[in-house]
Amino acid sequence: MVTSHIEKISVRQDESHKGDYGKVLVVAGSIGMTGAAYLASQAALRAGSGLVTNAVPCSLNPIMAIKFIEVMTLALSENKNGTLNKKSVKEILEFSKKCDVSIVGPGMGRAKETRAVIIDLIRYLSTPLVLDADGLNAIEGKLSLFKKRKYKTVITPHPGEMARLIKKDVTFVQEHRTEIAKEIAETTGIVVCLKGHKTVVASPDGELYVNDTGNSGMATGGTGDVLAGIIASFIGQGIDIYSAVVVGVYLHGISGDIAAEKHGPFSMIAGDVIQALPDAFKKAGLY
Numbered sequence: 001m002v003t004s005h006i007e008k009i010s011v012r013q014d015e016s017h018k019g020d021y022g023k024v025l026v027v028a029g030s031i032g033m034t035g036a037a038y039l040a041s042q043a044a045l046r047a048g049s050g051l052v053t054n055a056v057p058c059s060l061n062p063i064m065a066i067k068f069i070e071v072m073t074l075a076l077s078e079n080k081n082g083t084l085n086k087k088s089v090k091e092i093l094e095f096s097k098k099c100d101v102s103i104v105g106p107g108m109g110r111a112k113e114t115r116a117v118i119i120d121l122i123r124y125l126s127t128p129l130v131l132d133a134d135g136l137n138a139i140e141g142k143l144s145l146f147k148k149r150k151y152k153t154v155i156t157p158h159p160g161e162m163a164r165l166i167k168k169d170v171t172f173v174q175e176h177r178t179e180i181a182k183e184i185a186e187t188t189g190i191v192v193c194l195k196g197h198k199t200v201v202a203s204p205d206g207e208l209y210v211n212d213t214g215n216s217g218m219a220t221g222g223t224g225d226v227l228a229g230i231i232a233s234f235i236g237q238g239i240d241i242y243s244a245v246v247v248g249v250y251l252h253g254i255s256g257d258i259a260a261e262k263h264g265p266f267s268m269i270a271g272d273v274i275q276a277l278p279d280a281f282k283k284a285g286l287y
């Protein structure tokens with residue numbers, strides 16, 4: 001079943017250039033969580049994107065510029081406390097006109113000012129959107145925002161984030177994983193990727209995928225940020241959004257399995273999942 005989705009990833013053509021493989025905008029990172037921005041951006045590049053830009057509050061820009069080599073940065077306007085301000089929304093929307101897909105959320109924090117920025121981005125970003133982590137925490141209960149969004153969207157909550165989103169507890173989410181993912185996808189028109197052991201992916205038209213790759217070594221900070229980057233990369237490469245999510249989840253799990261083989265489930269870290277991506281692509285027959 002995954003094979004039919006994997007086949008949609010194009011073989012890289014001799015006559016091609018970086019513009020053919022997607023420009024990804026990663027709105028991620030805040031004081032204390034620059035690592036999330038790094039992991040999501042780096043994963044997008046390793047999954048094949050042509051160009052990746054990380055947009056961060058301007059006081060963090062020098063830090064990100066040192067962390068990255070291949071990834072570019074966009075310094076955003078910020079408040080005195082280092083959170084994004086209203087002007088940053090305009091800056092992101094302007095920049096996104098040149099992009100094929102945006103990620104919003106990893107490591108953005110939950111400050112009131114940041115939440116307001118995120119809600120505006122959900123309303124106005126006209127690229128396909130991967131909404132993850134604090135991007136989801138910003139909209140507790142407000143699923144109606146997705147019904148109004150005209151552009152392709154995937155949400156990638158872990159059970160804790162899903163619980164906040166639907167105002168239930170984690171036990172309820174875990175007992176109703178498939179039903180919840182299906183219902184949100186079908187009623188709001190977005191793709192839902194509910195993470196955790198046996199990640200569930202649901203599409204608005206009733207398709208359902210339950211993943212069986214990955215392992216408990218992936219229960220370590222930052223592996224979800226890596227997944228957001230991989231999924232965005234595939235969307236940017238032009239694959240339909242549901243297939244991009246299914247293949248992203250599948251390959252992310254294979255990378256996790258390769259990382260666990262190499263480093264063991266205790267010692268593997270999120271960066272190891274990115275390092276294992278080339279072997280995961282090979283294992284999936286992509287080159």
Ligand SMILES: NC(=O)C1=CN([C@@H]2O[C@H](COP(=O)(O)OP(=O)(O)OC[C@H]3O[C@@H](n4cnc5c(N)ncnc54)[C@H](O)[C@@H]3O)[C@@H](O)[C@H]2O)[C@@H](O)CC1
Pocket residue numbers: 032033034035036037105106107108109133134158159160161170195196197221222223224225
């Ligand atoms: N290096 C970095 O900068 C990192 C930043 N991170 C960011 O930190 C922010 C907070 O995210 P966190 O996820 O740590 O915190 P949260 O408070 O959102 O979620 C953690 C809680 O969710 C529940 N939960 C999560 N997965 C579960 C599962 N599979 N089964 C049952 N319950 C589950 C548990 O109650 C858990 O304690 C996000 O913005 C995230 O992107 C994290 O990704 C860690 C690494």
Ligand SMILES: Nc1ncnc2c1ncn2[C@@H]1O[C@H](COP(=O)(O)OP(=O)(O)O)[C@@H](O)[C@H]1O
Pocket residue numbers: 133157158195196197198199213214215216217218219220221222223224225226227252
């Ligand atoms: N026990 C497990 N089995 C399979 N996959 C797992 C397991 N634990 C975590 N994962 C995967 O690792 C990732 C963790 O993401 P998340 O909880 O958002 O972490 P973070 O917020 O630290 O980045 C998800 O893709 C999840 O499916």
